[in-house]
Amino acid sequence: MKAKIMVVDDTEGVRDLVGTILQRAGYEPIPKCTAAELVASFEQAQPDVVLLDLGLPDGDGMELLPKIKKQWPDTEVIMLTGNATFDKAVEATKLGAYHFQAKPFDQKILLLSVERALEHRRLNQEASSLREAVVHTGGGTARVFQSPAMKAIVRTIERVAPSDVSILITGESGTGKEVIADMIHTLSPHSKGPLIKINCAALPRELIESELFGSVKGAFTGATADREGLFRQAEEGTLLLDELSEMPIDTQSKLLRVLQEKEVRPVGGRTSYKTNCRIIAATNRQTDEAIKAGKLREDLFYRISAISVISAVARQAGGYSAAGHGFFKAVRRSGGRNISGFSDAASDALRRLTGPATSGNCRTKFNALSSCAKAIRSRRRICQSWRRRIRRKTRT
Secondary structure, three states: OOOOOEEOOOOOOHHHHHHHHHHOOEEEEEEEHHHHHHHHHHOOOOEEEEEEEEOOOOEEEEHHHHHHHHHHHOOOOEEEEEOOOOOHHHHHHHHOOOOOEEEOOOOOHHHHHHHHHHHHHHHHHHHHHHHHHHHHHHHOOOOOOOOOHHHHHHHHHHHHHHOOOOOHHHHOOOOOOHHHHHHHHOOOOOOOOOOEEEEEOOOOOOOOHHOOOOEEEOOOOOOOOOOOHHHHHOOOOEEEEEEEOOHHHHHHHHHHHHHHOOEEEOOOOOEEEEEOEEEEEEEOOOOOHHHHHOOOOOHHHHOOOEEEEEEEOOOOOOHHHHHHHHHHHHHHHHHHOOOOOOOHHHHHHHHHHHHHHOOOHHHHHHHHHHHHHHOOOOHHHHHHHHHHHHHHHHHH
C-alpha cells in the first residue's frame, strides 16, 4: 500500500512540483492549500507524513503543528519554509516536527527526508505495538520482561516478527512459548488476521489431518459434509502448531509439502488452494533428541525453524522476582484478593516450593500464587501457606 503524504502549501506551483516528485517515487500525494483545508481533513484517515508550509495565509505552521500531532499522533511532520532559521528549527522540533526543510529544496534531499520520516514512523509503531503486546499477552505482567533473559528474547521478537518466515519456539512446558507466539503475531504483517492455535498432542491421530487441512464430504467415515481446515481459518493470519513433535510423522510429511509449496489439499480432495498464513511451531522437547527418537522429521525441523526462539522467561537472576510480582496483578483480578506483594521470606518460600527444576516455569509460579492467594487473607498467611506445602513436599 502506498504511503500517503499530505502536502500543505498555499503556492500551487510548489504543491504540483512536490506532488509530482512524490508520485514518481511511489507515494500518494494529498494536496492542501490552506490551514482550513488541513483542519477539515482531521476527521479523515491520517496520512503517514505531512509536509507543512510554515507560512500559510490563514494560519501559522507552528500553531498548526501541535494540533496535527494531537489529532494524528503517529503522523510525522516535515516543516517547509523559505526563511529557515536555527531558532525556528529548534522550536519546531520541540513541538513534534520530525524535520525542518528549507525552500527551495533539492529533490533527492526531500525524498530522503520523507523516507527517513516513514522509517521513523514505522519504528515508533513497532515499539508501541510491542509494549501493547507485552501488557496484553502477559496479563498486565510487564515486569516479567525486565529480566536479562526476557529482554534478549524481546529483542529477537522485534527483529523476526516483521518478516514472513516460519518460526520454531522451544522451551519446557509453562515457560511462555504461547506468550511469545502471541507477541510475534501482534507485531507481524499478519496481525490484522486471526491467530489460530492447535495443540497437536490433543487431537486424535485420525482427525488431525482433517483438522489442519480440511476434508471433503465422504473422505472418511463420518465425513458427512465438507470441513474447513485450520489453514483456511488462519488465512491472512497466523497458525500456531503447539507440541509439533507430537504430530504423527506421516502428517509431518504433508505439513512439509504445505510449507514448501504454500498449497493445501483437503483430505479426500482433488484440488489444492493457496495459503498465505504464517506458521509458528512450538515444542517442549529437545529437537535433536526428538529427531533421533523419530518423533520429528529432520527436514521439517530445518524447514520450519528458519528462525528459532528459545523460551526461558524466568531462568536468569531477577526474572524470578519480576515474574512473581507481575503475576500478583493477575491473581488479584482472578481472586479478588487485596495482596500487594510478598516479602523476602515469601519469595524464598516460593523458590523452594517450585524448586530449581521449574525455575523458568511461569505456569507453576502462577498456579502456586493463585491457589495460595485464594485461600488466605493476609500477606503473612501466604508465606505460611507455602511453608506448609514445602513441608508436605519434603515428606513425599
